[in-house]
Amino acid sequence: xxxxxxxxxxxxxxxxxxxxxxxxxxxxxxxxxxxxxxxxxxxxxxxxxxxxxxxxxxxxxxxxxxxxxxxxxxxxxxxxxxxxxxxxxxxxxxxxxxxxx
Numbered sequence: 001x002x003x004x005x006x007x008x009x010x011x012x013x014x015x016x017x018x019x020x021x022x023x024x025x026x027x028x029x030x031x032x033x034x035x036x037x038x039x040x041x042x043x044x045x046x047x048x049x050x051x052x053x054x055x056x057x058x059x060x061x062x063x064x065x066x067x068x069x070x071x072x073x074x075x076x077x078x079x080x081x082x083x084x085x086x087x088x089x090x091x092x093x094x095x096x097x098x099x100x101x
Contacts, residue, residue: 007065014058017084021051033099043095050087054080 025047029040057080064076 003069004066007062007069010065011058011062014054014061018051018054018058021047021054021088025051028095033095039098043091046087046091050084050091054084057084 025044028047029044031040033040061076061078061080067073068075
């Protein structure tokens, strides 16, 4: 039971991360940075897609981990944190460079 509850907390952490990305997407669309409105829209769309991907990954990770717990198998490895880190860092770098130019 203890591991199932920990798995659910981890799932909720993924959902919080997705909500944070979605909030950043809304903020990116609302704030006026850069010279081109299309750029703001592209950054907002990228963040919204990242939020959707994080939601899907969180659910899929929960399913795989829950299955492993119930069957007594080793817990699966997760590669998504690195991908999400690179995605958010890349978008932050693009936005920062745009603000400086």
